[in-house]
Amino acid sequence: MSTGTVTPTTDEQSLEAENLRSRRGFRMPRLLGSATDITLILILIVVVFAVLDFQSFFTVQNFTQILINAALLLVMAVGATFVLITGGVDLSVGSVLVFSGVIAGKVMELFGSAGWGASLAGIAAALVAGTAWGIVNGLVITKLHVPPLIATLGSYGAAQGLAQIITNGNDLKNVPIELVDSIGFGRVFGIPILVIIALVVAAIGGLVLWATRYGRRTYAVGSNAEAARRAGINVDRHLLKVYAFAGMLAGLAGILSFAKFGTTTLAGHATDNLNVIAAVVIGGTSLFGGVGTMIGTVVGTLIPATLANGLVIVGLNSFWRDFAVGVVLVAAVYLDQLRRRSRSPR
């Protein structure tokens, strides 16, 4: 056999053309991969604001502020990246954040709402509450075969409702001072602990996604669940873990939010889910599953945060942020579609 010596078939020629096309489109640094385009957009945004008002915008202090503002969304977006890569979606995150904060508040009340004991109990309670919702989502999706959109829309309503019932609609405000002073406003070497936590979560999430079997199988499940199943991967169990992980991170965001704002902010997270999904998708993760990076998600979270910050600094109404984010979001999905269309038919 010598397939190498025959003249190229049309098949091979079209392959050549395809390779050329993709090579031109993805020549940029390996590290960023598909997040390259969107990173350039973030840099462009930073440059524009720096030109418009260098003194107020381009300072360490202001960048730190942007990171603080993005921290909660980033923590949730790390979980959402996994969920979206499996081809799913999680609409429940903002409500799970609120619910977990409320549970943490109630548990800390048992400990007198003061001291490190109460604080640690609150952190544990928030993580457990978030994970529990994630497991519920995962079970409804894999065992009851309810599509993720509906399953998590259900828990979006249910978690918010339960949080209101538990609190009678009144925000809890009993945060131990230890928690406020550390997670809420504390700094290490000038860097807010809140930001450190968010970045560490993103780094761990990124490593898991990129380097481990769990990450590899997350892509495989989202790329072709049937192929994964036939290759012996337990798809249902994997999905359950992914939703549980996303729930746990929403729980973590719950205790971070409680510490940062000093209240359970019952009414403050109704659109978190959409903001999180927008950030992840802007970062290049495909809504159809199988594709995405954690670096992309970090950048995708920073774009809305930077826009909001910069627009206010240059004196524009921050509602322009919503407009701009909307445009970037649609553009990102359009780019994704273009990439998919350039594939050979399966």
Added chain:
Amino acid sequence: MTTTPLLEAREVTKRFGAVEALRGASFQIFPGEVVALMGDNGAGKSTLIKTICGVNSPDGGEVRFEGRSIAGWHPKAVQALGIETVYQDLALAPDLDTPANLFLGRERLKPGILGALGVLAKKSMRAEASQVLKDLSVKIKDETAPISNLSGGQQQSVAVARAVSWADKLVIMDEPTAALGVPQTQAVLALIDRVRDSGRSVVLISHSLPDVMQVADRIEVLRLGRRVAQLVTRETNEEQIVGAMTGAWTQEVAA
């Protein structure tokens, strides 16, 4: 043939709702044999092999591998026996690259503590993937590209390479050359020859009579969910095979 069959299906039945896909289908393959499974579209070929390798569970009948009943086993358990399948609907992950697809579900981990943490041995898998493809004379333009960027023929080659490299005893291929041009088809047929030379068996589902005549030792024909003929390639001809497929000719002993 006096040895026991490597794999034998006997009187297998399978229905999907109102559709009776298999109505007592039988099949046999011996060690070191290439057997073509032929039949019209809808005859039940794909259903039969999916039942053999655990994707479907049979409603009735028997599936034996080396004398042991394996009907209804989990696909993973069937794989562990040394049986690999190239499905008609490929079963690749289009967004993953070639090495990742070759190692799908069997990812290799790093040694030591990193491995315990689930860290992949990417370099080692990449190197082995290249070696496997080279050994099988499969040429992939860019092994690091998502498999969806490859042509249909190249994707098919990856699926075939995966099956051949993991199968210790039996490779089942469901229309592996349907999407391929002439040179790639010849490459797959040469690969089948080499699998036989290594002492393993191949079940080849194909509609192409010339391909089957070239590579198969025997031919078994399914029609309407039942076996209607068992033929030895060098004792038969195309007319007889087509006759069996269309029902114009039936071999009494086959079913």
